[in-house]
Amino acid sequence: MKGRKLLMIPGPIEFEPEVLQAMGIATNSHVAPDFINVFGNCLELMRKVWKSPKGQPFIVAGTGTLAMDMAISNLIEKEDDVLVVSSGYFGERFKDILNCYGANTTLLEAPIGEAVSVEAIEKELKNKSYKAITITHVDTSTGVLIDPKPIAKLAAKYNVLSILDGVCSVAGEEINQDEWELDIVLTASQKAIGVPPGLALLMASEKAMKVWKNRKTVVSNYYADWKNWLPIMQAYEARKPSYFGTPAVNLIVALEASLKIINKEGIDNRIKRHQLLANAFRKAINALDLKILPNSNDIAANTLSAVYYPESIDGVALRTKIASSDVIVAGGLLSEIKNNYFRVGHMGSVSANDLVSVLSALERALIALNYPIASGRSIQVFQNEILKN
Template structure:
């Protein structure tokens, strides 16, 4: 890299040049015909990426937390029972949001690096009626991958809405929203969707919209209320001007560019690329005898890796040496163990060359800090996996 560092955190990520160029064009009117076309097309492209031809897409100025807030505030009323399936920091965030709206929350929390078993989830669903359950597809704090398909099927079996936090998974992990009967899939722009921070993206099922329409009490949120936003989404998709709040014009122009790039690659091919790069990267990490935070490779995300520092290696010194090699990584996020691990994002437009650069810098940092490894070992393992894929 010349002149700048390689950003390898779990979001924001490295963005495609065409996406960044779209951010820099002269800002258009939010009711100009060409912007209306861009917004409407972006909504339609979301259905392709989410695999939800029947879903209702929302594009809102905000973060992934706003998307979580939007899902909860529109579907949950005071006194509703909700089951939170937590595999890290962002499962607990769901709990905090739910409590703001008066929900009665039950949390099923997995041990660090693990997932809650399906049997445990079904036992909870059998014990009482829950209006909804929440799950985190990839928890950014742990790098743990949850399989949402069987959980969504259990939710449907027990007449419970399913809400999937796909902030670190949409466009990087396999999702078939309609086929899997997931009621809400939400994300943010700065992850595998490949757009700078600032957009909350959400897809609601027909059932979710019906539940919202039939709620007994008003939505306790003004900005996130679907009453205000649904007419806007419908208008843009019908190529008509409309207004509630001024949309972030350049971000939405960039979103259309990125969604077109994703669809040109093909969502299935894109998911496969994320998978084989992540698997090859893990082989490189394993070659250095480093331990991953997920308890097994089957539970390791394909969009980021959470890795424990080896014994005797100081995290701050390690990060400083990676930074000196022009690689930016993320530290730990879980409060009780945050100083014991680091995180590397590998999603969006990530390439084998990016990950070779990361592994090379990682080896140098560890050797300089006195960790006994054989130089080139992780690179060899990674290259072999890529070549034989």
């Protein structure tokens, strides 16, 4: 790319030109009729992406962590028992948030690179009565993908609320919220949704909204309280002005642009594209004799890849060499092994050409650091895999 580097981290990602153009328009009033219509369109388009025609969408200025905080603060009360299913850094974050609200948390944690089994989850649900279970669909720190469908079925079986952290999965991994009976699916704008950072996005089921309405204590978070935000969402969807806090006007205009792009592609087609590119990229990485962090392809995310450095290669030196080829990848995040691996984001508007650029930069960096590989090997494997489809 001329003039700037290709950003291939797990968020923020590369954004479509139409989205960036929408960001750059003159800022409108948050109660102007045309902006109210944009906001209402976003709420309706979210239901299509989430596959949740019955869900209640929320769009709030903030981060993915705010979306997590919003889910917990509105649904969980002090002394509630909550089961946290963790496959990395962000499972632990759920536990930290729950502790802030006085919940009794039980952490089911998988070894690094593995996923907690459905059998272990059901055993825990059988032995104890929980109000909710939290699931990290894709943990950005490890690249481990959890299948939420069987876990959501268990939650429904044991009458437990299911809260899915979809920050690194919504619009990149398969999600059928209503069909799978997921009560909360949350995300952030800067991942596969394809909008610059700054929006917390959340979809609540009818069951979740009922639990919130029937809670015994007040929500102990003023900004996140659905009591303040639900009337705003309802008003904007009815194309009426309302106010609680000033929305991120330009980001929401950009969100509409991106949601339109997603729905034009078709959410099922978009998921298949992510799966195709991720599978080809993993095979290319394997062709360089590099190992991914998830212990099998079955639990490897389609939105990012976490890759171990070769033992003989300094990680900082490798990423520096890659950056010199105008490609930016991310270092490790999981504290126990953060110096042992790097991460490549491949979500949103990512193309095969983007990943060829990553592989080319990676190969040059490895060769410059005297790692024994055949030049062009990973690109050949990647291209052959793409051409099969």
